[in-house]
Each structure stands twice: as C-alpha cells, then as structure tokens.
Amino acid sequence: MSAAQIFDLTGQVALVTGASSGLGERFAEVLAANGADVVLVARRAERLAAVTERIKSGRRAISVAADVRDTAAMKRAFDAAEKQIGTVTILVNNAGIAHSARAIELKEEDWRRVLATNLDAVFFWAQEAARRMLAAGKGGSIVNIASVLGFSPDKGVAAYAAAKAGVIQLTKALALELSFKGVRVNAIAPGWITTEINRDYLASERGSAMKRQIPIGRFGEVRDLDGPLLLLVSDAGRYMTGTTVIADGGQLAALHV
Secondary structure, X not given: OOHHHHOOOOOOEEEEEOOOOHHHHHHHHHXXXXXOEEEEEEOOHHHHHHHHHHHOOOOOEEEEEOOOOOHHHHHHHHHHHHHHOOOOOEEEEOOOOOOOOOHHHOOHHHHXXXXXXXXXXXXXXXXXXXXXXXXXXXXXXXXXXOXXXXXXXXXXXXXXXXXXHHHHHHHHHHHHHHHHHOEEEEEEEEOOEOOOOOHHHHOOHHHHHXXXXXXXXXXXXXXXXXXXXXXXXXXXXXOOOOOEEEEOOOHHHHHOO
C-alpha cells in the first residue's frame, strides 16, 4: 500500500475544536488536504468563517461558532455536522487556554476556567463523538491534544499542567472502554510550538533560554504535528489506541538526562 493510500481520509468527517487559529486551523487544513470533510468549531465566528471559506475551496467544510464548555452548543455542532456532511468519524479535541499565575496567586475562577476548557470539555466532546459514532454503527478516531507539561510541569502553570496530565490519563481510560467497539482514542503531546499567540514570547530572551534546552535546537512549527495527527487518524495508526505521541524536539528526554 502506498503512503497516499494509507493516509487517505476520503469519506471521513472530521471535527476540530479551537479551529479558528494556531494548531486547530492547521489540523483542519491538513485533514481536508488528505481527503476528509471538516467541521470547524471555535468561539471567534468571524475568524472561523474565514478559515472555513479557505478550506472549502477543496473540500466540504462548515463552521460552528461555539464555546467548548457549552454542552448545548456542542450538541448543535454535531447535529450540524450530521445534517450537512455526515456523522463525525474523527474528533480532534484541540481547544484550550493557558494561564501564567503562580499557584498561591491563582484565582479559583481561573483554575476552574482552565480545567473546564482543557479537561472537562475534552471528556464531554469525546463522549458525544463516541456516542454518535456507535449509534451510527461506525468506528472512528479521537485525538486529544495534551502537552509535555502534562508529563513534566513548569512553574506558573499548575492548572494547565494538571489539566493536560488529566487528558493523558483520560485518553487511556477512554481507549480501554471504546477501542473494542471500534473507536480508537489517542493523544498528541506537543512541546513548544510557535503560533501567533506565543510568537513574541518565544522570541524573547526567556524564549531563547528555553530553546537552548531543546535537543533538536529549535521550537516546533505547526507543520511538525502534521505527521503525528495523520498517523493517529488514518489507517497508518489502525493498531494504535490509548497512546500519547510526544512531539517536542527531545524536550522531555533532556529533562531526564
């Protein structure tokens, strides 16, 4: 079988959360480029619509403006997918937020907001996707976006690191329950990936110091996650479930030297 065949997503319907920019935007583009029809979900309706229009030039694509914490909006997104394209068979749980407060200064509302977005929503969207895949008699693939901070936290990111560690364990737990039914569940744990949100920070003196700790010698680019994503959602990864693929330029390996 050729590489083009093994990674072909023709006939698949992919839903990506946090798809209006950054990693989510790239994930939607890559899935569409490899044959999937896509449903893009994010809060910023105008930005989301622009991304969707660009993708629509080659594939069927729709956008649904929604906050991932809103379960009613979540159900509307899946309903829209089924009405306009078909049952979602690939879910990429990408939406997330960060914070930069030390633990003793972290406000309760900020803790709960980060956990609600980065962990609770991952569960509820995966749960809904799996329910619908099974009801339609279809298998599928769920990919949760974790982080290397879920393995090894840093100062000032207690809520974020706790949520991402939860995503890694949740991925295993869901895989144990769903894989024999035909729904594979995996995760990707990126290291530092340059996007418009963190570009200035990573270009700072602090960023330069961080980069020197990465064995590969640079921060990641959004395209560096294309391979892990396609591996997990396609037939190339058909025997993979319950695993977290780390794409961090060797960052975690360096921490354990």
